[in-house]
Amino acid sequence: xxxxxxxxxxxxxxxxxxxxxxxxxxxxxxxxxxxxxxxxxxxxxxxxxxxxxxxxxxxxxxxxxxxxxxxxxxxxxxxxxxxxxxxxxxxxxxxxxxxxxxxxxxxxxxxxxxxxxxxxxxxxxxxxxxxxxxxxxxxxxxxxxxxxxxxxxxxxxxxxxxxxxxxxxxxxxxxxxxxxxxxxxxxxxxxxxxxxxxxxxxxxxxxxxxxxxxxxxxxxxxxxxxxxxxxxxxxxxxxxxxxx
Numbered sequence: 001x002x003x004x005x006x007x008x009x010x011x012x013x014x015x016x017x018x019x020x021x022x023x024x025x026x027x028x029x030x031x032x033x034x035x036x037x038x039x040x041x042x043x044x045x046x047x048x049x050x051x052x053x054x055x056x057x058x059x060x061x062x063x064x065x066x067x068x069x070x071x072x073x074x075x076x077x078x079x080x081x082x083x084x085x086x087x088x089x090x091x092x093x094x095x096x097x098x099x100x101x102x103x104x105x106x107x108x109x110x111x112x113x114x115x116x117x118x119x120x121x122x123x124x125x126x127x128x129x130x131x132x133x134x135x136x137x138x139x140x141x142x143x144x145x146x147x148x149x150x151x152x153x154x155x156x157x158x159x160x161x162x163x164x165x166x167x168x169x170x171x172x173x174x175x176x177x178x179x180x181x182x183x184x185x186x187x188x189x190x191x192x193x194x195x196x197x198x199x200x201x202x203x204x205x206x207x208x209x210x211x212x213x214x215x216x217x218x219x220x221x222x223x224x225x226x227x228x229x230x231x232x233x234x235x236x237x238x239x240x241x242x243x244x
Contacts, residue, residue: 004086005138009078011205014139016071017113018106020059024211026101033059034209037144037198038151041214045187045194050151054195056202057209068113075114083116092131093141095122102210103141132166141210142166151194152181158201169206 004010020033032040036056044050058067080086089110093103103120110118118139123131131137146153157164159178160171177197184190201207219226225238 004078004080007078008204009074010080010086012203013071013074013078013114014110015202015205015208016067016074017109018208018210019064019109020057020210021061023102023105026105027098027211027213030213031211032214033057034211035059037202037207037209038154038194039212042149042151042154044151045191050194056199071114083114086116089116089118089138091118091120091139091141092123092128092137093120094125094128099141106141106210135166135168151198152178155181155194155197155201158206167206169201169204171200171204174200174204 024031024033034057035051036054038050040049040051042050044052075081075083091103091107093099100120100122103122107118107120110116128140128142132140132142144154156162156178158167158169158174159165160169160175174197177193177200181190181193181197184193202209219239222242223239224242225240227235227238
């Protein structure tokens with residue numbers, strides 16, 4: 001039998017009913033509702049912020065009820081009206097920090113808004129890694145840490161043949177975009193493909209970004225010259241007194 005989650009409509013339905021503002025609030029004071037897969041502050045190919053005027057996930061509270069209605073309609077169109085046929089689902093997560101509260105809130109959103117039967121189950125990091133590697137999971141929460149401060153690093157793992165592609169996502173159009181990005185010499189063309197690839201990935205509903213975490217810091221007003229590299233490490237070698 002076909003896996004219901006092979007259908008984009010089913011995956012999209014589950015992403016539409018996510019209240020990211022509420023989830024970010026539960027995650028902690030350093031969490032912000034995701035506006036896309038690429039985090040705020042990551043530079044685009046031309047040096048500007050990638051997320052500038054590029055919000056892919058609607059977190060407006062006034063639009064939430066409409067999004068939930070759209071999610072119900074998508075499930076119905078896919079033949080799973082009221083969650084019938086999907087059975088009991090399980091969401092795997094590692095119980096660290098506020099993960100348990102976030103996991104329960106996620107399941108409540110799916111159950112209340114889509115009439116699903118989703119339960120959260122805490123597992124060890126090793127158990128989650130095994131389930132992701134073997135594909136023996138339906139829903140799971142993971143923390144994504146790109147290897148560099150570039151949008152391509154957020155998108156490359158989901159190319160069909162990549163070993164990091166724990167979702168088993170396969171889309172030839174997406175693969176083509178990432179191939180163009182990898183060899184692009186023109187920054188404008190590369191930027192366009194990066195944005196198109198991110199939009200395609202989220203439209204297919206394979207990933208559902210929830211929130212991104214930020215780092216709070218402040219340099220004394222009398223000092224200047226602090227530098228932070230793409231990995232988030234602070235360099236203090238250039239810090240000097242600010243000229244009066």
